[in-house]
């Protein structure tokens with residue numbers, strides 16, 4: 491799989507559409523081990539991951555349909571502030587390695603992380619460094 495991040499901010503839905511157009515989905519995370527490849531990046535900021543709560547009665551689900559058995563929320567999150575927060579951003583900080591999650595409004599603009607099947611870029615005969623913008627990580 492590859493993860494990918496852009497400096498062009500998108501809403502959660504736009505970001506998911508972008509990932510799906512590449513044959514992938516927004517990134518799902520199932521252990522702290524899976525965070526490590528991302529943590530090697532010298533990035534900071536906030537990025538969408540695939541976790542959202544489209545239906546408040548059922549709660550949070552991964553957009554790729556994988557089971558939710560690992561959660562890594564910031565202290566006090568998810569707080570669903572003003573009752574409008576149902577999509578998840580990951581807080582990227584390069585000065586420490588604990589990348590926690592926060593629920594925010596889905597129409598907020600963020601960078602994002604995609605997961606894409608390994609080999610996909612090769613199949614398209616694309617060179618990864620030429621695909622804008624920056625983050626391609628093999629899991």
Ligand SMILES: [Ca+2]
Nearest residue numbers: 569570592593
């Ligand atoms: Ca929140």
